[in-house]
Amino acid sequence: MKRATLIMIGALLVFVQTAPAGTVEGDFGFYRPAPAGKDATAVADNVILLIGDGMGLNQVAAAQFAAVGPEGRLSMQTLPVTGLVETWSADRLITDSAASGTALATGRKTNNGMISTLPDSSEPPTIFEAAERAGMATGLVVTSTITHATPAVFAAHHPDRDEERAIALDIAVSGVDVLFGGGLGHWLPEPDGDREDGRDLIVELVERGYTAVNDRDMMFSLTELPVVGLFQDGPLTESDPGEPSIAEMTRTAIDLLSAHENGFFLMVEGSQIDWEGHGNDEDELVRRLLLFDMAVAEAVAFARASGNTLVLVTADHETGGLTITAGERDGSAMEADFSTGDHTAGLVPVYAGGPGAYEFSGVFDNTMIPVKIARLLGLSEFGMKTARSPARERR
Numbered sequence: 001m002k003r004a005t006l007i008m009i010g011a012l013l014v015f016v017q018t019a020p021a022g023t024v025e026g027d028f029g030f031y032r033p034a035p036a037g038k039d040a041t042a043v044a045d046n047v048i049l050l051i052g053d054g055m056g057l058n059q060v061a062a063a064q065f066a067a068v069g070p071e072g073r074l075s076m077q078t079l080p081v082t083g084l085v086e087t088w089s090a091d092r093l094i095t096d097s098a099a100s101g102t103a104l105a106t107g108r109k110t111n112n113g114m115i116s117t118l119p120d121s122s123e124p125p126t127i128f129e130a131a132e133r134a135g136m137a138t139g140l141v142v143t144s145t146i147t148h149a150t151p152a153v154f155a156a157h158h159p160d161r162d163e164e165r166a167i168a169l170d171i172a173v174s175g176v177d178v179l180f181g182g183g184l185g186h187w188l189p190e191p192d193g194d195r196e197d198g199r200d201l202i203v204e205l206v207e208r209g210y211t212a213v214n215d216r217d218m219m220f221s222l223t224e225l226p227v228v229g230l231f232q233d234g235p236l237t238e239s240d241p242g243e244p245s246i247a248e249m250t251r252t253a254i255d256l257l258s259a260h261e262n263g264f265f266l267m268v269e270g271s272q273i274d275w276e277g278h279g280n281d282e283d284e285l286v287r288r289l290l291l292f293d294m295a296v297a298e299a300v301a302f303a304r305a306s307g308n309t310l311v312l313v314t315a316d317h318e319t320g321g322l323t324i325t326a327g328e329r330d331g332s333a334m335e336a337d338f339s340t341g342d343h344t345a346g347l348v349p350v351y352a353g354g355p356g357a358y359e360f361s362g363v364f365d366n367t368m369i370p371v372k373i374a375r376l377l378g379l380s381e382f383g384m385k386t387a388r389s390p391a392r393e394r395r
């Protein structure tokens with residue numbers, strides 16, 4: 001008896017001595033001290049939020065059937081948790097990307113057309129601002145102009161989404177560490193760009209420490225944050241070999257951001273899925289969505305390897321009222337109808353994987369997405385401010 005007890009104590013001593021001091025690995029993963037600048041509720045270090053603009057359930061299904069058939073799965077469809085998201089805005093049942101983006105970035109409902117600005121003209125904090133205050137790195141990767149509604153809501157406040165040159169002024173001082181996309185023209189003075197104030201915002205970013213690039217090869221040479229890469233004067237073409245693909249931009253952004261010691265928040269938008277929905281172009285819509293899914297694949301691969309990264313794939317709204325009406329069993333000869341050239345009120349999917357993913361199961365409002373993310377990142381101040389938005393109290 002005595003001998004056995006001694007051996008047990010000896011084994012315990014060996015264990016205590018070999019347990020690495022101050023770390024929380026292995027079986028002790030359930031206990032986590034709060035990271036610097038965050039509170040004890042944090043369960044994820046990094047978040048990658050991928051938004052397919054205008055990507056409803058049938059857009060995803062059409063791309064799935066066309067690319068891998070009904071028994072195959074897109075990358076986003078491999079994520080373990082699925083939910084459905086309501087998208088209405090403060091003033092319309094049918095939202096636009098500015099109002100739904102504002103909901104995703106601030107947890108607040110606003111009127112269509114407004115960029116992280118509420119109907120009373122107040123400017124609620126964005127989750128990017130909260131992440132930056134907590135010492136996290138942030139990044140925006142899009143295929144539209146970087147001043148377009150969806151990226152703008154994370155890094156700017158403006159009552160009118162169409163004022164892209166004014167929105168650029170906000171983004172230029174936002175502190176966002178990675179800016180990849182199109183829309184260089186709004187950053188340069190006339191005649192090279194369309195700025196009438198004579199300012200060269202790229203030069204101003206470089207003076208503030210950014211490395212600036214404007215083609216694919218230069219992007220691959222980037223080594224250090226912060227960076228700005230605007231690869232077309234207008235939106236990206238997603239067919240010009242001189243511009244990086246959305247997957248390449250996403251991979252590069254992840255490489256750069258993941259070197260940051262205090263975690264990161266990356267937003268990636270497949271911007272032009274929506275535009276093909278407006279144009280009722282089924283083939284181009286599928287092509288854009290599959291390019292977006294390749295960016296999702298990069299995010300999922302990183303998240304699986306890192307273990308502390310939450311991946312969310314969702315949409316800001318559905319565009320086109322897409323319905324699949326015919327097709328062969330293998331997904332070929334598919335026919336689809338659009339019911340509108342505009343957005344619809346259809347619920348959109350959210351696919352989630354990684355720590356805290358279970359929070360995204362069920363049916364919920366789009367304003368809850370940043371509130372849930374903030375809680376999972378330990379950004380409790382943001383959640384407190386946004387948990388009781390006027391829109392939610394009214395319901």
Ligand SMILES: [Zn+2]
Binds near residue numbers: 097274275278319343
């Ligand atoms: Zn649209």
